[in-house]
Every structure is written in C-alpha cells, then in structure tokens.
Amino acid sequence: MSKSLSPFTKAQLLPQEETLEIYKKKGELFIGIPKETSFQEKRVCLTPDAVSALTANGHRVMVESEAGKGANFKDKDYSEAGAEVTKDTAKVFSCPILLKVEPPSIDEIKLINPQTILISALQLKTQSKNYFKALAEKRITAFGFEFIKDEDGAYPAVRSLSEIAGTASVLIASELLSNANGGNGLMFGNINGVPPTEIVILGAGTVGEFAARSAIGLGANIKVFDNSITKLRCLQSNLKQTVYTSTMQPKNVLKALKRCDVAIGAVRGSNRSPIVVTKSMVDHMKSGAVVIDVSIDMGGCFETSEVTSHDKPTFEYNGVIHYCVPNIPARYSRTASVSISNIFTPYLLQIGENGGIENTLRFDKGLRNGLYFYHGILTNKSVADWFGLDFNDANLLIF
Numbered sequence: 001m002s003k004s005l006s007p008f009t010k011a012q013l014l015p016q017e018e019t020l021e022i023y024k025k026k027g028e029l030f031i032g033i034p035k036e037t038s039f040q041e042k043r044v045c046l047t048p049d050a051v052s053a054l055t056a057n058g059h060r061v062m063v064e065s066e067a068g069k070g071a072n073f074k075d076k077d078y079s080e081a082g083a084e085v086t087k088d089t090a091k092v093f094s095c096p097i098l099l100k101v102e103p104p105s106i107d108e109i110k111l112i113n114p115q116t117i118l119i120s121a122l123q124l125k126t127q128s129k130n131y132f133k134a135l136a137e138k139r140i141t142a143f144g145f146e147f148i149k150d151e152d153g154a155y156p157a158v159r160s161l162s163e164i165a166g167t168a169s170v171l172i173a174s175e176l177l178s179n180a181n182g183g184n185g186l187m188f189g190n191i192n193g194v195p196p197t198e199i200v201i202l203g204a205g206t207v208g209e210f211a212a213r214s215a216i217g218l219g220a221n222i223k224v225f226d227n228s229i230t231k232l233r234c235l236q237s238n239l240k241q242t243v244y245t246s247t248m249q250p251k252n253v254l255k256a257l258k259r260c261d262v263a264i265g266a267v268r269g270s271n272r273s274p275i276v277v278t279k280s281m282v283d284h285m286k287s288g289a290v291v292i293d294v295s296i297d298m299g300g301c302f303e304t305s306e307v308t309s310h311d312k313p314t315f316e317y318n319g320v321i322h323y324c325v326p327n328i329p330a331r332y333s334r335t336a337s338v339s340i341s342n343i344f345t346p347y348l349l350q351i352g353e354n355g356g357i358e359n360t361l362r363f364d365k366g367l368r369n370g371l372y373f374y375h376g377i378l379t380n381k382s383v384a385d386w387f388g389l390d391f392n393d394a395n396l397l398i399f
Contacts, residue, residue, distance in 0.1 A: 032095025042070025055082030139376035148370030166210025184288030190219025203266035
C-alpha cells in the first residue's frame, strides 16, 4: 500500500529526464551572418561581444569574412568570440538562421536553403513582387526587424535607429556650418555675447526629440513643429524643459525658416512623407543655411530635396545647403551595429531557451508582429495589400 502512495517512482522520473534532454538539444541555434552587399551599407547585425554571449550559451555562429569591416570589427575579433569565420558566401547562406541588416537580394535568396529562418529589415517600399515570390518558393520563415515590438508595444529597432538619426542630424549640421565644409562659419556652442544658432525641427517623433536633445546640449535655440499636440507635449516632457513648439501653420513655419541657420525635416507619412516646406519657403531662407532632410528615405518633406549619397552628401539650392542622404545611421556604422546587436541578441537567446522559433512565436506576441512569412506563407497584411498578394493570419498558422 505504501508503495502505491509514493509520489515519485523511477518510472515516473525517466520521461522527465528524457524530455529535458531533447528540449536542450532543440535549443542549439546555428546562425549565419553574411557580408552586406547593399550600396553604402556598412553595418553588421551582431558585434563580437554578442557572438561571445551566443556561443557561451551553446549556439553556433558563422560569419562571412569581412562582414564587420565596415563597422571596424575584425575577423579576428569574431574568431576569438567563438564564431566560425569563412570566405565561402554560399556556406554562410546555407545556415538554418540568417541575420542581415538589409533584406537579401534575389540572387542571395537563391543561395538560401529551403525552410531557413531569415531576420532582416524588410524595407517594404523598395521591394518587388518577385522578392516575395522568391521567399515563398523557398518556404522561408522571415521577420522584418522594423516590425518587431517590445513588451511596451514600441518598435525597438525603429526607435534605436531613429535616435541615431536624430542625434546625427545635429552633428552633421554642425559640420556643414563650419568653414572647413564651405559653411558660413557658425558654431553651435552657446558662446557668451554671441547669439545662439537657430534650429527648426519639423516633426516631434523620436528623430525630432533626439535632434532637439542634441541641439540643446550644444547650446542652440530650437523651434519644434508638429501637427500632433500629444507628440509636442511628450517631447517637452522628455526634454524636461520648455521649448518653442507649434503646429505646422504655414505662416509660423515660414517665419521660423527665414531666421533659422539649420532646418531638420523628420516628418513621416503612411506611404510618403508629406511636403511641409515648399520651394518658395526655401527661397526665403538665409544664404548658407543648412537643410537636413531625414525623411528622404520616404521621399523627403522639403520640396527641394533630392536623394544624395554618403560619398557626395550635399548640394546647394538657392544658396541653401541640402543634406539628403537616406540611411543616416550607416554613417555611424559601429554605433548603429552595437544598437542593432543589442536588439537581436536577447531575441536569439530567447529562441534558444524556448527550444526553437515555433515555441517562441507562440508565446512572444511582439516577435510574432515582425513575422511576414511563415514557411513560405505570407502573413503580413500590409505587404499583401501593397502588392496585391494573398495572406494568412499568423495566429491561425502557428496555434
């Protein structure tokens, strides 16, 4: 009788031990990091420190030779962190999990094995229908990291890169104002007896907030415009000081532009950035003033903006210097790489702990939000609507 009442028997314990052993085995990830081939893309998804954290947890990482060169990470750094470094591009693309900053090209998709997990940017506006057909044919499970949400419902990758872009816009403006770069010789610093530099910031989102924070730190006077009172209120609250804010009334914007030394455009739209500064408004700006159009990746919010490159970043219109380079964070590739790596690493460790991507998708709603292909089936409604493709709800496929 006493034997039958015993809570633990040898037979009951055996299945538990076996299950745990299998669960642990499932959690070993094999991650490939190819070298970025997109124009002027110098970032890398994982830093050597992140690779070290992953290999310490029993995961394998294969890095293509010189993948970190643009961000000043050497192959030796990755090798010492426990990664396998190879010059064989096809070998890296054959890994079960692929991490990229830019979405893979059609030619790169041909190198990917069927049923691979791909984590990269999606950049919906630059894609074609053929791109999604190629992913479907390979039955790939793909995540766009700009759609991944955190526990607060925010987009960590977008916010992080926007913070860099906002801070960078002010640093770039300060360079362009100096005599060394053909500017009018103004300094951002608030020097006693010298009127401070006047900055106009259009848009009070993350880019606008960090541009404002940096400009104030350098001693400039700022004026922030946005049509959302809530965003303006949040910006003032986050800056912890009162600054000039206004809705985008054309008269107020024009008055501010006439006096400013730097105008930073950070206005986004659903498909294209709205043009909030017309040619005639730019005509009224001071000669030698600087325009930084951070919105250029969505068409730009200045009518006079034209896409430029990191090699030749500026042009002049009516004496006003325009800086219209898309992908500003790539200019600060090491900082941007560390920032992206900080976002990826916890997710990869979590996937390993949960025994694979399937379990993680069931429990992590934020990661599921970034899913746009599941075993070759399109699961993102925005993509489906944009290209006229069929899609299935990810919740119905996973559960």
